[in-house]
Amino acid sequence: DSGVTQTPKHLITATGQRVTLRCSPRSGDLSVYWYQQSLDQGLQFLIQYYNGEERAKGNILERFSAQQFPDLHSELNLSSLELGDSALYFCASSVEGRRANEQFFGPGTRLTVL
Amino acid sequence: AQSVTQLGSHVSVSEGALVLLRCNYSSSVPPYLFWYVQYPNQGLQLLLKYTTGATLVKGINGFEAEFKKSETSFHLTKPSAHMSDAAEYFCAVSEDDKIIFGKGTRLHILP
Numbered sequence: 001d002s003g004v005t006q007t008p009k010h011l012i013t014a015t016g017q018r019v020t021l022r023c024s025p026r027s028g029d030l031s032v033y034w035y036q037q038s039l040d041q042g043l044q045f046l047i048q049y050y051n052g053e054e055r056a057k058g059n060i061l062e063r064f065s066a067q068q069f070p071d072l073h074s075e076l077n078l079s080s081l082e083l084g085d086s087a088l089y090f091c092a093s094s095v096e097g098r099r100a101n102e103q104f105f106g107p108g109t110r111l112t113v114l
Numbered sequence: 115a116q117s118v119t120q121l122g123s124h125v126s127v128s129e130g131a132l133v134l135l136r137c138n139y140s141s142s143v144p145p146y147l148f149w150y151v152q153y154p155n156q157g158l159q160l161l162l163k164y165t166t167g168a169t170l171v172k173g174i175n176g177f178e179a180e181f182k183k184s185e186t187s188f189h190l191t192k193p194s195a196h197m198s199d200a201a202e203y204f205c206a207v208s209e210d211d212k213i214i215f216g217k218g219t220r221l222h223i224l225p
Contacts, residue, residue: 042217042218043215090157092157102160105158107155
């Protein structure tokens with residue numbers, strides 16, 4: 001158990017819909033990262049937050065957005081969903097946002113868009 | 115720009131045999147390098163990392179990796195494979211505050 005929690009574990013929805021994925025980092029970790037894992041694209045970095053502020057952006061679509069709240073939990077919002085958005089979404093956390101820090105991964109949310 | 119190439123999307127070894135998973139990277143600055151493992155239906159777990167110092171890095175579960183700057187490689191090895199090592203392994207490089215992952219290598223252990 002990494003100490004990072006993600007809800008829900010599974011999510012099934014239809015095209016065009018909007019969903020919210022939630023992540024609670026390990027106690028004491030200030031930085032949260034979101035990743036998308038799919039068979040064709042592999043593990044793709046989406047976005048990083050550090051202590052409530054956006055720190056780095058990766059291959060995140062404009063239909064996707066995220067935020068980190070004062071209690072440090074984070075939410076990833078996916079809108080106008082397409083079939084291709086079906087994937088495993090991971091959240092990870094680290095103590096700080098520095099590149100040497102180990103990232104601890106949550107168990108993931110499996111999103112299925114029908 | 116940083117990138118990671120993992121040679122072989124699937125690798126099969128016999129139980130007790132040497133495990134060698136290959137990783138090459140590109141980075142414009144001295145890289146920080148990582149190996150993560152993902153067991154079925156789980157998130158990723160750090161096996162080991164290289165930041166500075168000794169180029170041979172030891173990790174958990176008997177794995178180790180050697181940073182070779184001249185070859186831009188960071189191959190993962192384990193002397194003797196165990197059935198419990200069957201998983202997907204990801205090499206990653208960090209140049210700034212984000213980590214870029216390779217596409218992963220699925221390790222199969224043959225009895």
